[in-house]
Amino acid sequence: MNVHKQKIEEAEQSIAAVENEVSQNYWRLHYHLTPPAYWMNDPNGFxxxxxEYHLFYQHHPFSAEWGPMYWGHFKSSDLAAWERLPIALAPSEDYDKDGCFSGSAIEKDGKLYLMYTGNVWTGNNYDEQLKQVQALAQSEDGVTFEKLADNPVIAEAPAGNIHPFHFRDPKVWKYQDFYYTVLGSKTKQNTGQVLLYRSADLLKWEFVNVMAKGEGNFGFMWECPDLFLLDGQDVLVMSPQGVKPEGHLYHNLHQAGYVLGKLNYETGTYTHGPFHLLDYGFDFYAPQTTIDDKGRRILIAWMDMWESEMPTQNHNWAGAMTIPRIVTLKDNQLISKPAPEIEKLRKNEVSYQHVTIEGETSLEGISGDCLELELTIHAKNASQFGLKVRVSEEDKQETVLTYHKKEQLFIFDRSQSGEGPGGERKADVKLNDNELTLHIFIDKSSLEVFINEGEKVMTGRIYPSQKAVGITFFSDESIDIINFKKWHLEKSIK
Structure with missing residues (x-):
C-alpha cells in the first residue's frame, strides 16, 4: 500500500473511533455540513x-484543533442531501508533508483534478519558516485521488516584490484555450495581493502578473482568492487578513468579501472598484464558488472564525459550512440568497398574516432550534423592532436581531446566546417602502440571517442550551408582520 492510501486509512480509523460519540453532541448541526469528527476549516474544491456537487474541506482528522491538513469530502446531487465520502487527500509527500492546504477543482478530459497548496514547515515560526508549492491530484471517479508524479506543478513563488513563502490557495478555471489560477499572496512589506498564472495543460504554469494588490486598509495577506465572470463583470472574491476596523465594519479577526472589475487576460492586470463584505456577521471566512449545470454561481464559506472560542472542541469536533448561497449581481452589488433546493428539507409549515406586534409577544407554534423563518415586517411608526430567537428564560439566554430605524442599522447580538464568544455585529440596512424582509436559518449552533432579499447577510455561531427554543417578537411601537412562515428543517447529511 502506498503512503498516501495508508495515511487516509489511518485518518478514517481515527474518525471512526469517535464519530458515534460526536454525533450525540447537542450542538451538532442538522442541515449544515460539519466534519464527522475533529477539525474542519476552509471549503476546497467546490x-x-x-x-453532482463536490465539496472538499480542510480537515484535521486526529483532533478538534487545527493541525496537518487533509482534505475531507462531501457530495450531493441537489445541494440539500449530502453524503460523506472518504478523505480525498492526505499529507504524504516531501512537498506536502505538513499539510495539503486549500485549493480548488476542475474537470479535464473527464477526470476531476484537485489543485492545492503543499505546505512544509522549515522551522518553528509558522509565519516565516515555511515552504509552499502548488500540486495536483486526479481522479477518474471523483472519489479516489492520486497525486501526480510531476508535482509540484508550481515549485516556487515568482521573483519580484512577492513574499517567497506565503503563496497559496489556488483557484483554477478555464478561459478560452487556457487554464488560469489565482493565488493568495503578499508583498515582502506585508501588503495583500493576488497572483495570476496561466497553463495550456494544468501541468506547466507560467506566471502572468500580480493581478491585484491592496491599497490603504486592505490587509497584510489575501487568502483564498476566487475569480469568476458574472453578468459581464469579473468578480474577485478573497479573504484579506489584517484589515483594521472602520466604524462598525471589519471587527472579525479576518474578513471575506469581493471587488468588481475587469481582468485583462493578456496583461494579467485587474482594475476594480471598492471592497465589499460578503457577510456582516461573526463567522464567515474563505468563501469559494462554483458554477453548476444551471449556470448558477454558488458560494459556500467556512462558518467559523480564526481564534474564536469554539465550545464544540470539548466534544471532539469543530467547524461547519454555511448553507449554499446563490450569488447574483444587482445594482453593482452581489446579492446572496439561500439555494432554493434547501426547501426540500422543510416540514411542518406554520404561517401567519398581518399580526400586530407591540411590546414583546410570541406566536403559537413558533419555537424550535432547527428552523427556517420567512417574514416581512411593516415598520409603521416604530423606531426599534425585531425578534429574539433561541430564547430560554430559565437559562437567561437569547439571541437578539434588532432593526434601528433612525440609524438604519440591523444588529445581531449574541451577548446572551449561551456559551462561546458574545458580541454584536451591525449592518447598514435601508427599509423598502418602510418594510423589512428577513429569511432566517436557525440550526443547533448557528444562525444565518438574509436581509432584504439577500442584500445583506449576517452569520454567526451560537451555543445555547437545549432549553433555548423560544422565539419572541418585539417593538417599541406597533408594527405589522405582513407575512410570516416557519418550517422545521430535516437533516441534510445521510
Whole structure:
C-alpha cells in the first residue's frame, strides 16, 4: 500500500473511533455540513462533476484543533442531501508533508483534478519558516485521488516584490484555450495581493502578473482568492487578513468579501472598484464558488472564525459550512440568497398574516432550534423592532436581531446566546417602502440571517442550551408582520 492510501486509512480509523460519540453532541448541526469528527476549516474544491456537487474541506482528522491538513469530502446531487465520502487527500509527500492546504477543482478530459497548496514547515515560526508549492491530484471517479508524479506543478513563488513563502490557495478555471489560477499572496512589506498564472495543460504554469494588490486598509495577506465572470463583470472574491476596523465594519479577526472589475487576460492586470463584505456577521471566512449545470454561481464559506472560542472542541469536533448561497449581481452589488433546493428539507409549515406586534409577544407554534423563518415586517411608526430567537428564560439566554430605524442599522447580538464568544455585529440596512424582509436559518449552533432579499447577510455561531427554543417578537411601537412562515428543517447529511 502506498503512503498516501495508508495515511487516509489511518485518518478514517481515527474518525471512526469517535464519530458515534460526536454525533450525540447537542450542538451538532442538522442541515449544515460539519466534519464527522475533529477539525474542519476552509471549503476546497467546490465543483460540479458528472452531475453532482463536490465539496472538499480542510480537515484535521486526529483532533478538534487545527493541525496537518487533509482534505475531507462531501457530495450531493441537489445541494440539500449530502453524503460523506472518504478523505480525498492526505499529507504524504516531501512537498506536502505538513499539510495539503486549500485549493480548488476542475474537470479535464473527464477526470476531476484537485489543485492545492503543499505546505512544509522549515522551522518553528509558522509565519516565516515555511515552504509552499502548488500540486495536483486526479481522479477518474471523483472519489479516489492520486497525486501526480510531476508535482509540484508550481515549485516556487515568482521573483519580484512577492513574499517567497506565503503563496497559496489556488483557484483554477478555464478561459478560452487556457487554464488560469489565482493565488493568495503578499508583498515582502506585508501588503495583500493576488497572483495570476496561466497553463495550456494544468501541468506547466507560467506566471502572468500580480493581478491585484491592496491599497490603504486592505490587509497584510489575501487568502483564498476566487475569480469568476458574472453578468459581464469579473468578480474577485478573497479573504484579506489584517484589515483594521472602520466604524462598525471589519471587527472579525479576518474578513471575506469581493471587488468588481475587469481582468485583462493578456496583461494579467485587474482594475476594480471598492471592497465589499460578503457577510456582516461573526463567522464567515474563505468563501469559494462554483458554477453548476444551471449556470448558477454558488458560494459556500467556512462558518467559523480564526481564534474564536469554539465550545464544540470539548466534544471532539469543530467547524461547519454555511448553507449554499446563490450569488447574483444587482445594482453593482452581489446579492446572496439561500439555494432554493434547501426547501426540500422543510416540514411542518406554520404561517401567519398581518399580526400586530407591540411590546414583546410570541406566536403559537413558533419555537424550535432547527428552523427556517420567512417574514416581512411593516415598520409603521416604530423606531426599534425585531425578534429574539433561541430564547430560554430559565437559562437567561437569547439571541437578539434588532432593526434601528433612525440609524438604519440591523444588529445581531449574541451577548446572551449561551456559551462561546458574545458580541454584536451591525449592518447598514435601508427599509423598502418602510418594510423589512428577513429569511432566517436557525440550526443547533448557528444562525444565518438574509436581509432584504439577500442584500445583506449576517452569520454567526451560537451555543445555547437545549432549553433555548423560544422565539419572541418585539417593538417599541406597533408594527405589522405582513407575512410570516416557519418550517422545521430535516437533516441534510445521510
Amino acid at each position: 465543483s460540479f462533476y458528472k452531475g
